[in-house]
Amino acid sequence: MMFLQRMSHEFPAFRLQEEVDRLFNGLFDVPSECGVGQIWRRNFPAINLWEEGESLVAEAEVPGMTLNDLEVFVQDNELTIKGTRPEKPVEVLAIHRRERGIGGFARTVQLPLEVDPARVEANLREGVLTVKLPKTAAVMPRKIEVKA
Amino acid sequence: MTATLESTHDNCQPCATRGERTRNERRFSPHVDILERPDELTVVADMPGVTGSDIDVQFENRTLTIHGRVAPRPDAKTRFLIREYGIGDFVRTFQVSEAIDAARISAEFADGVLTLRLPKAEAVRPRKISVTSGR
Numbered sequence: 001m002m003f004l005q006r007m008s009h010e011f012p013a014f015r016l017q018e019e020v021d022r023l024f025n026g027l028f029d030v031p032s033e034c035g036v037g038q039i040w041r042r043n044f045p046a047i048n049l050w051e052e053g054e055s056l057v058a059e060a061e062v063p064g065m066t067l068n069d070l071e072v073f074v075q076d077n078e079l080t081i082k083g084t085r086p087e088k089p090v091e092v093l094a095i096h097r098r099e100r101g102i103g104g105f106a107r108t109v110q111l112p113l114e115v116d117p118a119r120v121e122a123n124l125r126e127g128v129l130t131v132k133l134p135k136t137a138a139v140m141p142r143k144i145e146v147k148a
Numbered sequence: 149m150t151a152t153l154e155s156t157h158d159n160c161q162p163c164a165t166r167g168e169r170t171r172n173e174r175r176f177s178p179h180v181d182i183l184e185r186p187d188e189l190t191v192v193a194d195m196p197g198v199t200g201s202d203i204d205v206q207f208e209n210r211t212l213t214i215h216g217r218v219a220p221r222p223d224a225k226t227r228f229l230i231r232e233y234g235i236g237d238f239v240r241t242f243q244v245s246e247a248i249d250a251a252r253i254s255a256e257f258a259d260g261v262l263t264l265r266l267p268k269a270e271a272v273r274p275r276k277i278s279v280t281s282g283r
Contacts, residue, residue: 049230050222057222061196061233063260090190092183099179100194112229127196127260 044105045081045129049112054140056115056133060107063127064100070124072131074117079131082106114139174236178216178262182242189246189266195238196260197221203257205264207250212242214262247271 045060058079062070070083087102115133123130178193191212195203198216206213216238247269256263 043232046232047230048228048232050226050228052222052226056229058230059222061194061260063194063196065259090183090185092185094184096182096184096189097180100181100192101179109230126198127194 043107044101045107047079047081047107047109049109051113052132054135056111056113056135058109058131058133060129060131061127062124062129065124065127067122067124070122070129072120072122072129074111074115074120074133077111077114078108079111079133080106080108081129081131174234175239176234176236177240178214178238180240184246188268189244189248191242191262191264191266193238193240193262193264194260195257195262197235198238198257198260198262200257203255203262205253205255205262207244207248207253207266210244210248212244212264212266213239214241214264215239216262 045062048059050057060081062081062083062085064085065083069085070081072079072081074080082105084104085102111133114136116136119134121132123132178195180194181190181192183190183192191214193214193216195214195216195218197218199219202217202219204213204215204217206215218235218237221235244266246266248266249269252267254265
C-alpha cells in the first residue's frame, strides 16, 4: 500500500497536469488575440515583491498609464492592482502588429506578511508602479532583552 | 501599396556580424503596435523603466532599431518573495520595406511608452496627375 502511494507522483498523468498548469501560468506576458485590439491576459500585470526593511515593496510594469488609470488597494492582506489602458481611436490603413494590450485589467496577490492597509503608498514613474507596504507592528521582530 | 514590416528579434545568441556583448545582461523584446497611416508608419513600443534620455533609435538601410536602457532595479542583493518578471534593456529590430523619409522621423517617450512616427517618403505617396487636353 505504501509503495503504491509513493508511485502516484511518478505517474505520467500527474506530471502532465503539472506541466500544463505551468505552461498556462507562465504565459502571462503575452497578450491574447481578440478582435481588433488585444485584451490583457489573465495575469496582467506581472508583479515582483520583496522586503525592504520595515516594508514590503511590490512592483509592476504598467506602461502607458497614469495614476488616474490605476487603482491600488490592500484588503484582507491581499494587494489588488486594477486599471485600464484606453485605446486611442486612430485612422489606419493597416495594422501590421498588435501586441500591446488595451482595456481593463485586475490582479490580486496574497501578501506573505501582514501589512498596514492605511499606510500603503504607491508611486508611478515611467510606467513602473511601485507600492510600499509597511508591515504591521505585530510582524516586526522584537528585540528581547536578556536579563543577567 | 501596403508596407510590410518584419521584425528580427535580437535574441541572446552572440553574432559575429552584430558583435558580442561584453556585459552579461538580459535583454527583452518590447511589445509593439505597428500601424500604417496614409502618410506615415507609427511604431508604439512598451518600454517601462527606461528614462527618455536612455533611448537609442537608429534607422539605416531600411532597418529600424530601438534600444531602451533600463537601470537595474532593485538592489542587486534583494531577495524576492515573488518574482514574475525580469529586468533588462529593451531591444528590437525591424526591416522596413516602405520608403521612409529618415530625416523626418520623430520619437516621443512618455509613461514608459515610445512612439515613433516614420513619415513615408514623398515618392510613394499617391500623387494626382492632372491631365490637360490640348489641341
